[in-house]
Each structure stands twice: as C-alpha cells, then as structure tokens.
Amino acid sequence: MKNLIALFCGGLFGIGLFISGMTDTTKVQGWLDIFGNWDPTLAFVLFGAIIPMAITWNITKRIKKPIFTDRFPEKTEQKLNRPLIIGSMMFGMGWGLSGLCPGPAMASLSFGGWQGLMFFFTMAIGMLFTPLIAKYLK
Amino acid sequence: MHPDWVSGLSGGLLIGFAASAYLLLNGRIMGASGILGGLIDLTGYENLLERLCFLLGLVLSPILAIQIAGGHDTQLTSNVYIIIASGLLVGIGTRLANGCTSGHGVCGISRLSFRGITATIIYLLCGVVSIIFFKNLLGLI
Numbered sequence: 493m494k495n496l497i498a499l500f501c502g503g504l505f506g507i508g509l510f511i512s513g514m515t516d517t518t519k520v521q522g523w524l525d526i527f528g529n530w531d532p533t534l535a536f537v538l539f540g541a542i543i544p545m546a547i548t549w550n551i552t553k554r555i556k557k558p559i560f561t562d563r564f565p566e567k568t569e570q571k572l573n574r575p576l577i578i579g580s581m582m583f584g585m586g587w588g589l590s591g592l593c594p595g596p597a598m599a600s601l602s603f604g605g606w607q608g609l610m611f612f613f614t615m616a617i618g619m620l621f622t623p624l625i626a627k628y629l630k
Numbered sequence: 631m632h633p634d635w636v637s638g639l640s641g642g643l644l645i646g647f648a649a650s651a652y653l654l655l656n657g658r659i660m661g662a663s664g665i666l667g668g669l670i671d672l673t674g675y676e677n678l679l680e681r682l683c684f685l686l687g688l689v690l691s692p693i694l695a696i697q698i699a700g701g702h703d704t705q706l707t708s709n710v711y712i713i714i715a716s717g718l719l720v721g722i723g724t725r726l727a728n729g730c731t732s733g734h735g736v737c738g739i740s741r742l743s744f745r746g747i748t749a750t751i752i753y754l755l756c757g758v759v760s761i762i763f764f765k766n767l768l769g770l771i
Contacts, residue, residue: 495683497655502687504648505660505732510692510702512641513634518705521771524757528766533638538735540642541649545740548650558657565659570744579726580734580749584756586719589712589764589771592704593731594724595662598685600704602693607706611717618721619667626726 494560506599512537515600517591524588574629649736656680661733662688663724671725707771727753 513519513533522531552564587593592600592611600608649660658680668674669681696702707713724730727749729738734753738746764770 494656494677495679497651498680498683499687501648501652501656501660502684503691504644504651504687505662505684506688506691507695508641508644508646508648510641510695511644511699512638514641515692515702515704517707519634521761521765524754524761525765526758527762531634533634536635536638537642537645538739540639541646541736542740544643544646545649545653545736548653549741552653558653559655561657564653564657567741567743568745572745572748575726576728576745576749577752579723579728580752581723581756582719583723583727583730584753585760586716586723587731587753588757588760589719590706590716592706592716593662593720594666595688595730595732596704597720598662598666598688599692600702601689603696603702604704604706607708607713608704610710610713611706614714614717615721616666616670618718618723619663619670619725620721622667622722622725623671625722629726 497560505595508541509596509599512540514593514596515604520591520593520596521588575626578629645732645736649732652684653737659733659737661729661737663730664728664733667725709770712771723753 509515514537519531519533522529523534525531557563583593590611594615597608597612597615601612604611652658652660665674665681665684669678669685674681727734729746729749734746734749739750
C-alpha cells in the first residue's frame with residue numbers, strides 16, 4: 493500500500509511540476525532574472541504548493557500518526573550549519589545556470605532529450621560523491 | 631492557452647496536494663533530492679521500494695500529461711559545460727543542504743522551519759546572482 497501511495501504521490505507531483513511550468517527552464521530562469529525580463533509565474537507555483545501543505549502540517553498536530561506508518565517526521569534540529577549554507581549556495585548557482593532543480597529534472601526525463609539525461613546523470617554523480625565532500629565541511 | 635499564473639497556481643496546488651498526501655498517508659516529507667539521493671548513496675535503503683515507486687510515478691506521469699495537454703519542451707541549454715557544471719552543483723548542493731525546492735521550499739516553509747526558510751532564501755539569492763553573473767554580465771546563457 494505504501495508503495496502504491498508513493499507511486500500516486502510521485503505521479504501527482506510530476507503532473508503538477510509539468511503543468512506549473514517548472515519543467516520549462518526559461519520560466520525558472522525568468523523568475524530569477526529580476527533585473528531582466530522578470531517572470532513571476534514561480535511565485536504562484538510556490539504559493540499554490542505551500543498553502544495546502546501549511547494546512548496539512550496543522551492537521552499532523554491534531555492526529556497522532558500517519559495512516560500507514562507509526563509517526564510523522566520530527567522537526568530536525570533547527571541549527572544552521574555549514575553544509576546547509578554552502579550546499580544551498582551551490583544549489584542556487586546551479587539552479588540559475590540551467591533552470592533545473594531535482595524534481596523537474598526527473599519529471600522532464602521523458603521529453604527533455606539528451607540534455608535532460610545528461611543533466612540527470614551529472615546530478616546523480618554529484619549526489620553520489622557528496623558524502624565524501626561533506627566530510628571536509630565538518 | 632491559460633495565462634501563465636493560472637497554470638502556475640493550479641500546478642502548484644497539485645504539488646501541494648501530492649506533498650500533503652505523502653505526509654498524511656506515508657508520514658514522509660516529499661523532497662525530490664532526498665528521495666533520489668537516499669537511493670543513490672544508499673542512506674535510504676530501508677525504504678528502497680517506496681522511493682523507487684515515487685520516482686517511477688514522477689518520471690512517468692508527465693508522459694500522460696503531455697498526451698492531454700500537448701507537447702512540451704524544457705528548453706534546456708545544449709552547452710555541455712553548463713549542463714555538467716549545473717548538474718554537479720545541483721546534485722552536491724541539494725545533498726549537502728539536505729533539501730531542494732520541494733523539501734526546503736515547499737515542505738520546509740509551510741512548516742515554518744528555520745532551516746528550510748534560510749535555505750530557500752540562500753538558494754533564491756544565489757540563483758539571482760547566478761543569472762546576473764552568467765546571463766546579464768557574461769552572456770553565457
């Protein structure tokens with residue numbers, strides 16, 4: 493059952509990313525291009541996604557546990573650390589360069605051509621070697 | 631064609647519903663980089679199949695959407711160096727930071743998580759700087 497739900501949620505996520513325009517790199521880069529031809533679409537995407545999720549987090553406070561597992565994810569320690577800051581800086585630079593982040597990179601695999609496959613492949617290599625890099629940041 | 635903000639908002643709502651269902655039913659945070667990254671470095675081996683199913687849905691569903699809504703193009707650059715640099719930065723960056731646009735952005739901000747909000751502000755600012763530098767100043771993209 494959990495796997496079926498995961499398949500459904502992944503599917504819904506993919507359709508949402510596709511419809512919202514997140515898989516179109518020119519829209520993402522347009523959103524970041526505040527001194528050029530700014531495209532506000534992504535603000536609506538974030539707003540649309542955050543509102544139902546904020547309600548859901550409130551629901552999780554009222555019910556004891558998720559339907560199919562034992563507990564909700566606990567809030568991690570709220571301390572800022574070097575990996576969070578350096579990682580987010582790297583991610584932002586890469587996101588601006590290509591206009592792709594991990595979700596849309598996967599949602600567009602079927603129609604993104606060799607460029608999309610190549611991006612996914614290098615992103616996966618980066619993820620594979622991150623544990624080695626993380627050691628030097630501690 | 632709908633105006634962009636209508637598709638943005640409706641697509642965003644679908645993303646929010648997906649994240650909500652994943653949390654309420656499976657008790658998991660819907661973060662794309664975490665779900666994929668945990669598969670790649672095997673830190674998430676205890677729920678390997680659940681992760682695979684999620685990614686399968688994510689990769690396959692847009693094929694259906696294209697049948698209904700029509701063709702689509704990512705308009706991703708063909709510059710190999712930019713693709714490689716960006717892919718590595720996104721892969722390493724999101725795993726170091728432990729989250730990307732979906733995990734820190736959607737799930738973190740909606741929970742008023744200090745780490746999520748900080749990460750989102752940093753990657754948005756760096757995204758803007760990246761565009762200023764590589765597009766507006768260097769004209770590379």
